[in-house]
Amino acid sequence: MGKLIAVVGDRTTKGGYILTGAGDAIYDGRNIALVGDLVSCPKCGTTGKIIEGAPNLTYNGVPAAYDGCRVILWM
DSSP: OOOBBOTTTTTTTOOBBOOOOOTTTTTTTBBBBBOOEEEETTTTEEEEEEEEEEEEEEEEEEEEOBBBBEEEOOO
């Protein structure tokens, strides 16, 4: 079984949320998250971005994020 596609509103492993997604790429009623989209981090109070995605699933050439993708935070 494959990994679930990440969408706006999904939780991160640290309890934050995916904040942004592709404006017109929808899955199950929510925008699909792509590499470069923003995430929140409640532990450090900052935002960051998704830095990993599926190379075989892209939108306008940008990889779609999936459950468990890495993010980087700005401190």
